[in-house]
Amino acid sequence: MDLVSLLEPIAAWFRSLGIPEPIVHWGHPVMMGIVIFVMGSYTAYAGWRSRIAEPDVAVKSRTDHRKLAPWMFLFLASGYTGGILSLVTQQQPILQSPHFLTGTIALGFLGFNGIITITRFGDKDTVWRTIHAYVGTVAMGLLVVHAALGLNLGLSL
16 A cells, blocks of 8 residues: 555545645745744754853753753654645645655754763763754755745645
8 A cells, every 4th residue: 555545534524624825835835934944944943052152052052952952853753744645635645756855854854963962961962963964954944945846846736
């Protein structure tokens, strides 16, 4: 059984609700845009600020980053599955676009960053903190590309 076959009963239920087409079509992009550009940019800003600001500001920024980053990952992972379900609901092909690929890679980078924080930060290893900062920055840049590709995908459907 393929993924579309598994998701089709859920998609059929959503179609039966009579949700207006613009919400089905643009709901995922709007919600994920908020997560990426509002929550993501502040999370990245707080992370970098914790590295370069004065100690008292750095502590608050590090705390903000620690609180927001797991939630951002959770929302992005949920949005990832929601985007796939949205395409199934719209009866469009899934797992084939550059948008899917960039989302998969970015989520992988953020997951890797989460693993780094769980396994390496206890010993205050500055090398792993630096890797974490740059991997997170690359992930955020990739998410901007991902958003542009998603807008292009949405306009093409």
